[in-house]
Amino acid sequence: MLHLKRPDLLRKQAFVAGRWVGAPETIAVTNPATGETLAEVPKLGAAETREAVAAAKAAMKEWKTRPAKARAAVLRRWYELLMANQEDLAQILTAEQGKPLSESRGEIAYGASYIEWFAEEAKRVYGDTIPAPQADRRLVVIKQPIGVAAAITPWNFPNAMITRKAAPAFAAGCAMVLRPASQTPLSALALAVLAEEAGIPAGLFSVLTGGSAEIGGELTSNPDVAKLSFTGSTEVGRLLMAQCAGTIKKLSLELGGNAPFVVFDDADLDAAVEGAIASKYRNAGQTCVCANRLYVQAGVYDAFVEKLAAAVAKLKVGRGDEEGVTQGPLIDEKAVRQVEAHIADALENGATLVTGGQRHELGGSFFEPTILAGVTAKMKVAREETFGPMAPVFKFDTEEELIAAANDTEFGLASYFYSRDIGRIWRVAEALEYGMVGVNTGLISNEAAPFGGVKQSGLGREGSKYGLDDYLEIKYLCFAGLDR
Numbered sequence: 109m110l111h112l113k114r115p116d117l118l119r120k121q122a123f124v125a126g127r128w129v130g131a132p133e134t135i136a137v138t139n140p141a142t143g144e145t146l147a148e149v150p151k152l153g154a155a156e157t158r159e160a161v162a163a164a165k166a167a168m169k170e171w172k173t174r175p176a177k178a179r180a181a182v183l184r185r186w187y188e189l190l191m192a193n194q195e196d197l198a199q200i201l202t203a204e205q206g207k208p209l210s211e212s213r214g215e216i217a218y219g220a221s222y223i224e225w226f227a228e229e230a231k232r233v234y235g236d237t238i239p240a241p242q243a244d245r246r247l248v249v250i251k252q253p254i255g256v257a258a259a260i261t262p263w264n265f266p267n268a269m270i271t272r273k274a275a276p277a278f279a280a281g282c283a284m285v286l287r288p289a290s291q292t293p294l295s296a297l298a299l300a301v302l303a304e305e306a307g308i309p310a311g312l313f314s315v316l317t318g319g320s321a322e323i324g325g326e327l328t329s330n331p332d333v334a335k336l337s338f339t340g341s342t343e344v345g346r347l348l349m350a351q352c353a354g355t356i357k358k359l360s361l362e363l364g365g366n367a368p369f370v371v372f373d374d375a376d377l378d379a380a381v382e383g384a385i386a387s388k389y390r391n392a393g394q395t396c397v398c399a400n401r402l403y404v405q406a407g408v409y410d411a412f413v414e415k416l417a418a419a420v421a422k423l424k425v426g427r428g429d430e431e432g433v434t435q436g437p438l439i440d441e442k443a444v445r446q447v448e449a450h451i452a453d454a455l456e457n458g459a460t461l462v463t464g465g466q467r468h469e470l471g472g473s474f475f476e477p478t479i480l481a482g483v484t485a486k487m488k489v490a491r492e493e494t495f496g497p498m499a500p501v502f503k504f505d506t507e508e509e510l511i512a513a514a515n516d517t518e519f520g521l522a523s524y525f526y527s528r529d530i531g532r533i534w535r536v537a538e539a540l541e542y543g544m545v546g547v548n549t550g551l552i553s554n555e556a557a558p559f560g561g562v563k564q565s566g567l568g569r570e571g572s573k574y575g576l577d578d579y580l581e582i583k584y585l586c587f588a589g590l591d592r
């Protein structure tokens with residue numbers, strides 16, 4: 109049961125062109141821990157999407173002309189409102205996504221930090237003057253907002269994956285039309301309530317609930333949408349990229365991962381175990397930057413597996429709103445089947461079960477935190493994203509062998525390794541083909557850092573001083589005839 113100080117944050121209507129709207133058809137939002145229906149939200153489609161895009165285009169005309177400092181003040185207020193309502197937002201998030209309340213509170217602060225960050229960055233969109241090759245002219249570069257941005261976001265971080273897009277978009281002077289995941293729309297709608305309260309103008313931000321293909325089809329084909337920012341699987345990212353080709357939309361893609369987590373012989377084993385727990389079991393393993401493959405050098409393999417098993421035994425599985433719970437349910441039955449398939453395949457091919465390995469006694473989509481040992485490259489888990497609380501531990505002998513194995517994937521989002529040898533740290537950090545490398549840590553995400561992947565993990569970066577570029581266009585001004 110939700111105990112909200114502000115019950116108005118729990119919205120059962122979509123936010124379209126500055127109005128809260130319903131629809132004859134609705135979609136149920138359920139609590140993955142209990143199966144109870146939390147709310148019914150409107151099932152909108154292409155018509156409402158077109159309305160939202162038109163309103164965004166209209167609202168942007170004024171918004172982009174506001175002084176950056178004025179836009180920054182509205183974003184700052186939105187940040188303050190998120191933090192003032194952190195507990196309510198966390199309760200709504202845990203109810204619809206399942207993660208422990210402690211993680212939800214953390215996500216609200218993390219999501220808010222992107223708004224805080226881009227409220228500051230908004231005031232630092234600088235251009236250039238360029239020494240002209242001819243005496244009669246001056247060359248100038250200015251940066252302008254790219255236009256109406258569409259956003260499609262996943263269920264695993266229902267707050268932060270939205271603010272990581274909306275904040276730089278609004279900071280740059282853009283409008284945004286968002287379609288959140290159908291499993292977790294309530295967090296997005298609560299963000300819209302607070303955006304309206306903060307002073308985001310009517311029409312600048314719309315949140316459309318409804319069918320992904322119909323709304324996505326309109327967002328990727330509407331000529332008034334200049335850009336799509338998508339976070340989700342690589343498979344869907346490919347599809348949306350193709351759908352955007354017809355109107356040459358600019359793209360930001362934050363896609364799938366297959367993160368290696370490496371422990372060398374010279375690592376601080378206790379620190380490595382702490383990092384493995386943080387990276388692997390956060391959000392029940394449902395994050396794009398989770399350790400998906402753990403590689404441990406032969407000399408410390410048995411000691412590491414033993415220490416990891418002892419740490420996993422301390423994890424508490426349960427409803428996210430229960431005190432002390434550290435692992436909630438998986439998002440749905442399909443997610444549980446993916447974990448079971450990876451475990452079965454690995455065991456059939458010679459891996460051994462160290463702990464866990466089956467559905468939790470709580471039933472539903474609760475799953476035991478699991479460790480497999482003796483895992484090899486011929487198993488599915490070496491190539492596919494598990495997206496669940498299962499740690500497969502591979503053994504390796506040499507640094508060269510490790511680099512080849514870690515890079516043997518089409519993904520390139522996050523990677524991690526533990527060593528205390530400075531020469532090895534530089535060699536391995538430079539050799540890993542990933543957008544992000546954690547050295548002696550399993551947690552790397554923050555608003556100041558450029559978050560993103562290489563290879564088939566995506567395009568562009570979110571957060572950091574680079575994140576604003578994805579919502580800006582460069583314009584070159586050539587002032588000539590200065591000698592007349």
Ligand SMILES: NC(=O)c1ccc[n+]([C@@H]2O[C@H](COP(=O)([O-])OP(=O)(O)OC[C@H]3O[C@@H](n4cnc5c(N)ncnc54)[C@H](O)[C@@H]3O)[C@@H](O)[C@H]2O)c1
Nearest residue numbers: 261262263288289320321324340341344362363364365396
């Ligand atoms: N790189 C990152 O920052 C990041 C962050 C979170 C999740 N992910 C990835 O996302 C995946 C898990 O999230 P998910 O299950 O929500 O991913 P998903 O790709 O299935 O869905 C992501 C979003 O796209 C929508 N969608 C699905 N098919 C669509 C279509 N045909 N047209 C328009 N929209 C469509 C979904 O409804 C959802 O809102 C994992 O692969 C994970 O690695 C990546």
Ligand SMILES: O=C[C@H](O)CS(=O)(=O)O
Nearest residue numbers: 264265394395396397553
């Ligand atoms: O799952 C995707 C998120 O980007 C993970 S993080 O919270 O940003 O590390």
